[in-house]
Amino acid sequence: MQSEEQIQSVVFFLTDHLCSAIEEGEQILNLSYTSEPLSEDLSSDDILDRLDDFHQFLDQIRTLEFLLVTKLNQARHWCIHLRYLDNEFKAMLDLFNSATSALVDIERVLGIDEHGMFNGEDSHEHFIKCRKLIIEQSDNEGYPSDIQIDDNYLLGGKIPLTDVLDACNTFLDSIDIRYDVMEDATESKKEQKDNAIQPTDQNDVELPQEQFKTA
Numbered sequence: 124m125q126s127e128e129q130i131q132s133v134v135f136f137l138t139d140h141l142c143s144a145i146e147e148g149e150q151i152l153n154l155s156y157t158s159e160p161l162s163e164d165l166s167s168d169d170i171l172d173r174l175d176d177f178h179q180f181l182d183q184i185r186t187l188e189f190l191l192v193t194k195l196n197q198a199r200h201w202c203i204h205l206r207y208l209d210n211e212f213k214a215m216l217d218l219f220n221s222a223t224s225a226l227v228d229i230e231r232v233l234g235i236d237e238h239g240m241f242n243g244e245d246s247h248e249h250f251i252k253c254r255k256l257i258i259e260q261s262d263n264e265g266y267p268s269d270i271q272i273d274d275n276y277l278l279g280g281k282i283p284l285t286d287v288l289d290a291c292n293t294f295l296d297s298i299d300i301r302y303d304v305m306e307d308a309t310e311s312k313k314e315q316k317d318n319a320i321q322p323t324d325q326n327d328v329e330l331p332q333e334q335f336k337t338a
Contacts, residue, residue, distance in 0.1 A: 130208050131302070137201035138304050141295050144194040147187045148278075148288045154187075156180040156270040180270070181247055184254075185233070188279060192230045195223055195291070212301055219294045223287065229279035253280030 158173050165173070202216040251258065251267070254277050259269035278284040298304055 130205070133201055133205045133208060134298065134302050134304055137198055137205060138295065138298060140194045140198040140201065141291050141298075144191045144198065145288055145291050145295070147191040147194065148284055148291075151184060151187050151191070151284060152272055152274075152276065154180070154184060154272055156267070158268050177267070178247070181250055185250075189230075189233050191287075192226050192233060192279065195226050195287070196230055199223060199226070209301075215294070215297050215301075219290065222290045225282050226287075229281050233279060250280075253277065 156177065158176060199220050202220050206213045206216045250256075251270070255275045257271040257273060258267045259271065274283070274285045276284045278287055
């Protein structure tokens with residue numbers, strides 16, 4: 124292997140991006156949307172607020188998707204660097220990059236797609252359908268009042284998110300076995316805690332007497 128310092132630096136960035144992507148993926152799976160159906164009793168402002176909440180929910184998913192895919196493609200980038208530093212780990216690195224190769228195409232379509240906008244692919248109906256969001260109820264205007272996300276969710280409308288997260292967690296375990304990164308992270312947190320201010324015996328504390336003088 125090449126110098127340990129080079130490898131540890133690359134592994135640090137690789138692990139950081141993987142952990143961030145997993146966290147964002149779990150946030151997506153924990154999202155849900157619930158709202159009372161639109162009715163004639165609602166004022167115009169109430170209706171606009173409901174619609175705004177609905178669009179914010181979809182925007183939140185889009186943002187998390189973009190961050191997740193960006194992080195994973197950065198992790199794939201670090202895999203390429205690491206394979207030149209550690210020949211014995213090449214097979215695992217290539218396996219992960221092969222399993223996540225679809226993310227390259229997904230990242231291209233997560234941004235503004237002018238062609239898709241003219242074909243209805245930018246509509247909320249298309250977004251909900253292609254990602255397999257679960258609609259419990261829908262009002263007469265076509266706006267869902269309850270949306271859930273389960274294990275069938277398709278990242279970017281292309282691949283199951285749970286499959287991507289499983290691949291990331293398995294790969295992270297392999298990295299940990301190879302480089303003990305999780306142990307290092309635990310030790311680092313312990314050191315930070317140990318370096319924090321510890322409780323001191325009251326008899327050892329010297330208080331500035333000036334603060335306690337009375338007029």
